[in-house]
Amino acid sequence: MAAQRGEGDGVVTSPEAPADVRERARAIPEAAVARLAVYLRVLSGMVEQGVTTISSEELAGAAGVNSAKLRKDLSYIGSYGTRGVGYDVEVLVSHIERILGLTRKHSVAVVGIGNLGHALANYGGFPSRGFPVAALFDIDPDLTGVPVGGIPVNHIDDITSVCAEREVSIGVIATPPQAAQAVCDRLVSAGVQCILNFAPVVLQVPDYVEVRKVDLAVEMQILSFHVARRADEAAGDVVNGIGVDGVVIRP
Amino acid sequence: MAAQRGEGDGVVTSPEAPADVRERARAIPEAAVARLAVYLRVLSGMVEQGVTTISSEELAGAAGVNSAKLRKDLSYIGSYGTRGVGYDVEVLVSHIERILGLTRKHSVAVVGIGNLGHALANYGGFPSRGFPVAALFDIDPDLTGVPVGGIPVNHIDDITSVCAEREVSIGVIATPPQAAQAVCDRLVSAGVQCILNFAPVVLQVPDYVEVRKVDLAVEMQILSFHVARRADEAAGDVVNGIGVDGVVIRP
């Protein structure tokens, strides 16, 4: 990835307080960030249930991870637990939100208003979590101006101006694969540095742009792999009894 | 590794090498499986363009990975390249398909016919890749019988019988979070062993069930984290529009 990351950076950073947060943020492993988001959701549920304190064991259970891993993850963002007691739920929530940058609004633009684009535009989970959908784009002139999920669709040619104007920080690509790279290029030149890509293509972007991809076909194929592996195991390992290539199982 | 590999002899791999394939499949790292699916897509595109041979360097470039990694990934499924030349595209495609279990049909059931469920039911990418949508379910009686994307919706209470009857091997959960665990339990008791979960919940399942989750909120929050990190970096390290490594924030 970023090839020229300053390694032994004795780079004297500003002695200000934020330097602490910054240094720490840089050190958090990618995998841990993903889990922090999960913890956050579980914790939000806890708050609503009136839970005020939670132990690493409980939280880990609810999040589906090992408790040691959870504690290590939390240690990346600082030590806010109380030994012998656990974590204060609200404190934890606010710290995770801060680290994940959820204290700011992140305006989202969705490009490609097909089936998926519609679903995304109408998806209530975004705005409620601090990700307001600020703009929609499509190449079809017939769609232009038509409101979807309360937001009028703009023509794709206006990406640059509209994104800049509405301070879009996250672009979501829900176009057919053929159009994805071109759309991506436009988003990047509009100043969007974070992209969520639903199109089944490998996007080429400059180093400073962060891309995350959600690829349904790949997910399905990974599951397919496991089905196959299981069937093979059954064929090979099951001596007597359950089916060969059909359904097996249920211990 | 492959302990009893027949060396030197020009052993033509029989169309079926059950034990061999099985042993190998078990050894493939999870991360590599995900990449194999990506390679497969790139290769499919190559086939359509009439490309017959491709080098690891080219394929790696198109798939966005390091060429050494690609070669190692391919070595997990066997050595089908020709030194000095590269890989035969069609041969590679068929071997990856075999390993990923794409030689069988994997019927899919989608549960929860809301915005997302609609989009999934209409999504052309599934059937064309060997994942026919065989059943749709929803809890709303008004939807029952209504065809979506050509398939009539069944009531959720019929999951067990319908899934068994249509040999569903993959369940897709696109319900609201509150319903997800219950739906999951029903799918599992219907014999479904692979689940793709779009609901923002951590599902509890028996060991033998494989779950993959696609969590939009988490993806957005990871991107948010990067936005925040970047902003912090800018605040701390940017002198005058120039970032740490001389990278301009906005070209």
Add this chain to the structure above:
DNA sequence: TACCGCTTGTGAACGCTTGCACAAAGTCGG
């Protein structure tokens, strides 16, 4: 205050993944 039990935070070991570098193995031109 002093002790006890519980839970955090983290050093250290382990294992998986990545990337390098190069021998092996093939093609191609003469």
Add this chain to the structure above:
DNA sequence: CCGACTTTGTGCAAGCGTTCACAAGCGGTA
């Protein structure tokens, strides 16, 4: 047939991420 050139396949080392195990720290109790 040979030698130059190309590209694969893989041993090896470095880097992360995960897990274990336990000392340190805190609240509760007498």
